[in-house]
Amino acid sequence: xxxxxxxxxxxxxxxxxxxxxxxxxxxxxxxxxxxxxxxxxxxxxxxxxxxxxxxxxxxxxxxxxxxxxxxxxxxxxxxxxxxxxxxxxxxxxxxxxxxxxxxxxxxxxxxxxxxxxxxxxxxxxxxxxxxxxxxxxxxxxxxxxxxxxxxxxxxxxxxxxxxxxxxxxxxxxxxxxxxxxxxxxxxxxxxxxxxxxxxxxxxxxxxxxxxxxxxxxxxxxxxxxxxxxxxxxxxxxxxxxxxxxxxxxxxxxxxxxxxxxxxxxxxxxxxxxxxxxxxxxxxxxxxxxxxxxxxxxxxxxxxxxxxxxxxxxxxxxxxxxxxxxxxxxxxxxxxxxxxxxxxxxxxxxxxxxxxxx
Amino acid sequence: xxxxxxxxxxxxxxxxxxxxxxxxxxxxxxxxxxxxxxxxxxxxxxxxxxxxxxxxxxxxxxxxxxxxxxxxxxxxxxxxxxxxxxxxxxxxxxxxxxxxxxxxxxxxxxxxxxxxxxxxxxxxxxxxxxxxxxxxxxxxxxxxxxxxxxxxxxxxxxxxxxxxxxxxxxxxxxxxxxxxxxxxxxxxxxxxxxxxxxxxxxxxxxxxxxxxxxxxxxxxxxxxxxxxxxxxxxxxxxxxxxxxxxxxxxxxxxxxxxxx
Numbered sequence: 001x002x003x004x005x006x007x008x009x010x011x012x013x014x015x016x017x018x019x020x021x022x023x024x025x026x027x028x029x030x031x032x033x034x035x036x037x038x039x040x041x042x043x044x045x046x047x048x049x050x051x052x053x054x055x056x057x058x059x060x061x062x063x064x065x066x067x068x069x070x071x072x073x074x075x076x077x078x079x080x081x082x083x084x085x086x087x088x089x090x091x092x093x094x095x096x097x098x099x100x101x102x103x104x105x106x107x108x109x110x111x112x113x114x115x116x117x118x119x120x121x122x123x124x125x126x127x128x129x130x131x132x133x134x135x136x137x138x139x140x141x142x143x144x145x146x147x148x149x150x151x152x153x154x155x156x157x158x159x160x161x162x163x164x165x166x167x168x169x170x171x172x173x174x175x176x177x178x179x180x181x182x183x184x185x186x187x188x189x190x191x192x193x194x195x196x197x198x199x200x201x202x203x204x205x206x207x208x209x210x211x212x213x214x215x216x217x218x219x220x221x222x223x224x225x226x227x228x229x230x231x232x233x234x235x236x237x238x239x240x241x242x243x244x245x246x247x248x249x250x251x252x253x254x255x256x257x258x259x260x261x262x263x264x265x266x267x268x269x270x271x272x273x274x275x276x277x278x279x280x281x282x283x284x285x286x287x288x289x290x291x292x293x294x295x296x297x298x299x300x301x302x303x304x305x306x307x308x309x310x311x312x313x314x315x316x317x318x319x320x321x322x323x324x325x326x327x328x329x330x331x332x333x334x335x336x337x338x339x340x341x342x343x344x345x346x347x348x349x350x351x352x353x354x355x356x357x
Numbered sequence: 358x359x360x361x362x363x364x365x366x367x368x369x370x371x372x373x374x375x376x377x378x379x380x381x382x383x384x385x386x387x388x389x390x391x392x393x394x395x396x397x398x399x400x401x402x403x404x405x406x407x408x409x410x411x412x413x414x415x416x417x418x419x420x421x422x423x424x425x426x427x428x429x430x431x432x433x434x435x436x437x438x439x440x441x442x443x444x445x446x447x448x449x450x451x452x453x454x455x456x457x458x459x460x461x462x463x464x465x466x467x468x469x470x471x472x473x474x475x476x477x478x479x480x481x482x483x484x485x486x487x488x489x490x491x492x493x494x495x496x497x498x499x500x501x502x503x504x505x506x507x508x509x510x511x512x513x514x515x516x517x518x519x520x521x522x523x524x525x526x527x528x529x530x531x532x533x534x535x536x537x538x539x540x541x542x543x544x545x546x547x548x549x550x551x552x553x554x555x556x557x558x559x560x561x562x563x564x565x566x567x568x569x570x571x572x573x574x575x576x577x578x579x580x581x582x583x584x585x586x587x588x589x590x591x592x593x594x595x596x597x598x599x600x601x602x603x604x605x606x607x608x609x610x611x612x613x614x615x616x617x
Contacts, residue, residue, distance in 0.1 A: 026442065027438065027441055027442050029438065053441045053442065055437065055441060055471075057434065057437075057467075058463055058464070058467035059463060061431065061434070061463075061464075062431070062434040062437075062463065062464050062467065063434075065427065065428065065431035065434035065435045065438065065464070066434050066435070066437045066438035066441070067438060068425075068427070068428075068431075068434075068435050068438060069407070069425065069427075069434070069435035069436060069437060069438025069439035069440075069441075069442065070438040070439065070441065070442035071438075072425040072435075072438075072439060073405075073438075073439055073442040073443045073446075075442045075443075077438070077442065091428050091431075092428060092431070095426075095427075095428050099425070099426065202405050202423040202424075202425060202439065202443070202446075203423065203443070203446075204402055204403035204404060204405060204422075204423055204443070204445070204446045204447070205401070205402055205404075205421070205422060205423050206402045206403075207402070209421075210420075210421045210422050210423050210424065211423050211424070212417050212423075212424050212425075212426075213424070213425040213426065214408065214417070214424075214425070214426035215426060216414065216426060
């Protein structure tokens, strides 16, 4: 565990591990897949030394279901994977959504579809935000843009998981996972008591009535009631929306970009500002709940929008929905397989501004 | 009542409700055996049951213990997560043949191979029951189901999988046995096996596994009496009953004292 205030130079994947350990993660279930292998490797060293659980599962499917079991017990538990592995975890994520279990899933996403490549991509946005598993459920999705944020947000992911009894995904990519940056560590949480009675979790019934955690609702009307309850719960997550606005006040054009692409776009915007271009950045940090209200506010005062993503265009749908009463959004997609530089975004931004360079 | 003495009482952990099972189905017998063993071993207060898919799933309506529902085939992985998170709990799964031997084959074998300190109760009735009688990995060669209407053909669908033999071969298994509940004698033997399947992980020896050959008269299109006869005449010769691995017995034979 960390010493509070300690400053370290670490990779994004290690920051996620240290954040999880400091947040009191008691159980980690994983399976190797590039580019997130540092996570199970780190956890296999650290967790047993702390008297906590590390299991290398036989598959991503099994790892996600081990997570389901630990989450049903009410302990802080986590799994991590990368895109094709996350597809395999979707079955359990849907069940955890339906059963209302708190769990943290890390996706250090890579290029796709299929086996794709092992480089960065934002091609998993739809899967993360719209639900890659079956049925009408949502998961909270947090997208860090720096290694520091990766450390901070994994702790937040555990808190949100338990606040809402819901799966939470930390959506990074190969850039966030593999780059090194200085990180200030926080206050480790003492979650030594592994058997707290939270009122819903499985502890062995003892003297109380037995508890049942399930997602099967066969009685007439039971599933409808459950789905409406979930709808209200998802709506209540709005209060936990997170985003970064950068130089938006006087901007004519606002670039909307998340994660590592948001961070690269920020560099482009700094450069264009130096030559007097009125551009700003809106970077959603929670992808669900999406900062729709904030984007609507910006649209209402006449801003124009350009969504930049490392895919064919996925988040742009949510941006358009958010701003639709007042504006639209242009789109620029940088294809996975190529790591974008701040220069790559200059022409698309200038074009959206209506500037011929 | 005979001579003023109750001949038949309800185990405390068994809920006093009618089950939804079809007439002649032996899930009721299997679940009663589980209930009796939980009571006798005083495990119900620290038991956590993993419900699975198919007719087995409703076990949580009939046993008064903490329970979580697993996706199809994944109960042994869910049990692993529960047991690792809560090592003091008596964790068990209750699964059918489609769930355990088909979609969940990987989870079943790896859970056993890791020697998870959990109990797996495997009810084998050679058919997918709840979904309407389709072919299972344990369906007998020649047995007609809705997805092998001409009868299972070994050339096309392979031979029925013998799970107990497979599980017994894995290093982490402490106890593996196959029993049947078609006769009073076999039910008595089945009770002993279920009890040992709970004792083995409680004694920290590894995984406890028991396969229970049971009837599905509805999907076999038989009367309950015919179904019992099928178990004796057709299933048991192919799926031999017996204990395939028993570390408790081996330890006792070597003079090491064990509980139970």
